[in-house]
Amino acid sequence: MSNSYGTLFKISTFGESHGPAVGVVIDGCPAGLDIDEAFIQSELDRRKPGQSKITTQRKEDDVFKILSGVFDGKATGAPIAIVIENQDQRSKDYNHLENTFRPSHADYTYQEKYGIRDHRGGGRSSARETVARVAAGAIAKTLLQEYGVDITAYVSQVGDLKAPDYSELDLSKTEDNIVRCPDSATAEKMIALIDQVRLERDTIGGVVTCVIKNSPLGLGEPVFDKLHAELGKAMLSINAVKGFEYGSGFAGVALRGSQHNDEFINAGGKVRTKTNHSGGVQGGISNGEDIYFRVAFKPVATIMQDQNSVDKEGKEVVVTGKGRHDPCVVPRAVPIVEAMAALVMADFTLRNKVSKI
């Protein structure tokens, strides 16, 4: 397994869905950073289950405890360990799954790879692990505030329903509704669609768009750790993600070079680009323009319907839909996308400090 991420601002997460706790150790947070516990809690609250009618009804308060690395409210340079205890662990909901492989879950692959599997709620493969990422991401965001970096994600698509391009939206309105789409008209339709899907005991996918403003110039470490490559990996490591594109993305394929190229201009003494098909990244390095990217989430695999499958012995069985799950994962994925983006940006900010003499 590989449960660490980052080079200089490095996190290691641990914990299973139905074990005693989930947590994270951050190694490399610069000493002297103010650690704002209220902000960490507010980020966890954005991710927590049970927030609204369109999220899972599992209840977790997600109260965290810092075990190390902070003294007098500041990071000391020592590793910061944060633990979130699991509370609502209705493990018996999963007894019927001990020997059964749920379709499009990680049950089968974990069993084959490791020869043993904590089947309760998906164990380590559960999206419960992302609570640790959000806690670490809150600290990364705090570090990025020192540089003025601003990261905002929002729901840009649910099923076939799409919000307008980010440039036409007021991103400060993202938290105004439960689906986290800043366009209220689209948001309303999205909520209705998710609710309908939920009543049908089904699930649906969506897209989260993330915009990073005020990025410093020079972030990203080619030729392998390009800024967008690392953002891509970070996003694809989130549960249920199936695709990543930045800037013009897949649509850019159909353009001509003469349409796609971003002309440089002198904007009041500052080098800027006239357009931004590059998505703020050129040659794997931030150019100071908005960084924006889109992350595709598949429909949640747990549905409240009977499904055919096989068990450990290869016998064909029917998996019945039980437990409490999100009909659509994207509203709660918004803070997770932001957290991972913050971790990538914080890491590159530190790495960039040694680029030149």
Added chain:
Amino acid sequence: MSNSYGTLFKISTFGESHGPAVGVVIDGCPAGLDIDEAFIQSELDRRKPGQSKITTQRKEDDVFKILSGVFDGKATGAPIAIVIENQDQRSKDYNHLENTFRPSHADYTYQEKYGIRDHRGGGRSSARETVARVAAGAIAKTLLQEYGVDITAYVSQVGDLKAPDYSELDLSKTEDNIVRCPDSATAEKMIALIDQVRLERDTIGGVVTCVIKNSPLGLGEPVFDKLHAELGKAMLSINAVKGFEYGSGFAGVALRGSQHNDEFINAGGKVRTKTNHSGGVQGGISNGEDIYFRVAFKPVATIMQDQNSVDKEGKEVVVTGKGRHDPCVVPRAVPIVEAMAALVMADFTLRNKVSKI
């Protein structure tokens, strides 16, 4: 900079477009592997410039030399260093660009990040670096042959022209035409389109699809180094790539869970899935089904037209189109995509050897 990739099968590339040589050091190739020099050369030949009328006319024979790590035709466990000298280095083609930032190139960001820049042909940011990846990828492919793994990429889209789904294609026909699309009817249209774009002194984007058959079960290291996350990073690290999706990808967003889930079945004693929206990866681990993914390439930034830009002093200038470049990068990107996929798969194959007692 970060010029290494991989954990156990690890490569480090070096070299600039117009310096003396480009090369790669492979650290971690298992001892005893047969090193087939003819195969390495054949892979380099698939990538080399000047192959056909739709690729750049720059001439490089791309003859490689192994400096270490091979004895009596076998890997010894020592690092394998491979060097490819640069031959056709018409550096003076680039004199006019010494102080100018070409639109949508890495000129500006390299200058800002490093304070110094080898402007000749893009220097380190040039796609010339990928020749080193292809050499290393050839050895990774050889290692994967020990496990029966088969990796094939092809051009699935140029501009708006799309080939049918991979399941309807005979992938053995990929090398039958110069655009590397196994569907001959589509290939013909693609070639015509690229040729037309070339005559217009413009460029166009495309998509490369990659299919990995016979992957062993169990490859991938959650929660961060998921198989598809690492494939995504590897692909996004290739020059001009703007997006990555695997399995159902962005299109899967619009499906319901009940449509998207891949039922497990018992196929003659073997656990298989009835459909494969998962793209051969569940929970970040290969499940034995075909792994397939799509990689979006933007139109090449170098066009044979005048473009507005600025120079180092911020003065507005016109960049004239000179030099020799590909009107569309995807035909030559096919072996690069395969090489990076092979490197990821080889690395995970080794890493998986320590998963269990």
Added chain:
Amino acid sequence: MSNSYGTLFKISTFGESHGPAVGVVIDGCPAGLDIDEAFIQSELDRRKPGQSKITTQRKEDDVFKILSGVFDGKATGAPIAIVIENQDQRSKDYNHLENTFRPSHADYTYQEKYGIRDHRGGGRSSARETVARVAAGAIAKTLLQEYGVDITAYVSQVGDLKAPDYSELDLSKTEDNIVRCPDSATAEKMIALIDQVRLERDTIGGVVTCVIKNSPLGLGEPVFDKLHAELGKAMLSINAVKGFEYGSGFAGVALRGSQHNDEFINAGGKVRTKTNHSGGVQGGISNGEDIYFRVAFKPVATIMQDQNSVDKEGKEVVVTGKGRHDPCVVPRAVPIVEAMAALVMADFTLRNKVSKI
């Protein structure tokens, strides 16, 4: 900071002397390994303070809790997080040191490096951190038992008092006395010396020797991660260590090659060496003979005497000896040396699985 160690069997420790808890996350323990909680506790008990009259009187029960990675008594492949709460945290013992730099402690360097310092008991620089290493080391030892590897350390020197060479000792007697020297005559003198030093309110140094029997052939990864180089780093990372030598060590310098070389012999069909000046390692790789090395520990810096020093403002001050500390660190260092040796050996055991095809 760098709080992780190991490549495939990787640990990350966290926690300060007087914070809420100390802990460790193990990432890379092979799935299926039996986790023996009683054994972990017994190892922690060998390290814990307050064991005898010659160790510190600080009381810590060092009760641990596993938060993740273990299911039904077996490692699942997920990260194993272990937490040990700090109980006897008499922080006020350290109030007088908030602004003062204790001689030969890390107070000054931490203050300068990080600009902030948890002064209570040395914070992160305290040897309290080693409790986490011992917990992880217990699991590494369990893994090594699968290969028959046997690691035993003992006290071979206190001040000028030296035990005979390890080949003349019965290492099974190490735990028979409180100083952990298997030679009872020397042990008695060592205990008397430490007790005398304690009464003088002073401290004294010592040497721990470690012997690894039944090492598999082939462990170690040249040219940088040689087996002895990694053992050296691991030992030197333990608090108060000043030197490391293996095999003939510093004494071997005075020998001629003709005396020092270890002739190969055929011992009943097995290649062995007649002598073992190599210390079981040749070219950085284990050769199957006993691996043995010596680790020098300086006298503990905390003494119960007045000492001259300076404070944060550079003012000259007198540091008075307070708190509870070991007069000699080596008896309690024995399980720490074993733990670090086990971590190195476990890691190389896994890494060696990918050396050959």
Added chain:
Amino acid sequence: MSNSYGTLFKISTFGESHGPAVGVVIDGCPAGLDIDEAFIQSELDRRKPGQSKITTQRKEDDVFKILSGVFDGKATGAPIAIVIENQDQRSKDYNHLENTFRPSHADYTYQEKYGIRDHRGGGRSSARETVARVAAGAIAKTLLQEYGVDITAYVSQVGDLKAPDYSELDLSKTEDNIVRCPDSATAEKMIALIDQVRLERDTIGGVVTCVIKNSPLGLGEPVFDKLHAELGKAMLSINAVKGFEYGSGFAGVALRGSQHNDEFINAGGKVRTKTNHSGGVQGGISNGEDIYFRVAFKPVATIMQDQNSVDKEGKEVVVTGKGRHDPCVVPRAVPIVEAMAALVMADFTLRNKVSKI
């Protein structure tokens, strides 16, 4: 294998004793650093064989070529690849060793670990590899000059002959004699001893002492990558090294804490220590005092005498002394020790840039 060293200033070496070339790739050299080719050559010349009557008569000019990463005499931030071709490769000297294991060499362990072995001159296990380290070390030294750091090693012991303590020596005299001991009286005796040993067709060991002056405060990354732990690993990774100690080292073991502790004093407004048993490192972090350490080298394993051994089939054989080798390795080890120290210090200098906000 593991052929990379360093975290931010990272080197990867490659090449065998009798292959086409040996080389190194440096990834992470800050852009803008002046690359002084004459200085690199002068460092290689200090290490090269055939310098004097007390070194091996193998002739290698050790001419290097930079393949990448340097433009207009400055590092560009791209990886710097340096290649040194092997010239005097009298491989046939080794034909008789193809199936034989030389005593106290790496022949047997390489054969067992990798199942295949380049037997010519020790292949990858040869000290020839260190030429790559010295080339990289020259660039690390150049970087350190920006900080005023000064690294000097010298021969402090050959056999039983010891030079006085470094504080009594004028280190600028190290290069005044062929044995590289700054005390001319001791140097003369050392040279005579080595010459005598050579005539006896034997070899002898020695100690290299290294002193680092003007180190910045704050280098070192506890708890695992302590400055002295990393120096120890770096030294122990050099061929033939058997021990490492810093500051008071093994001798410090016999002192009392009250003798060993280094009192802090205010020296004209600067915090200094009155003594320096700490060797310039406290808690794993440099405190601004001189860093000094000693490295023990065993007698060279290749002797010009017959020795008993076994071959690949386990048959007992006699190995005859052939080839050209150093009777004592320490004079040529001096620049290697300096190079590795420079690499460690350069890396920590960069790492320290992100310690605080």
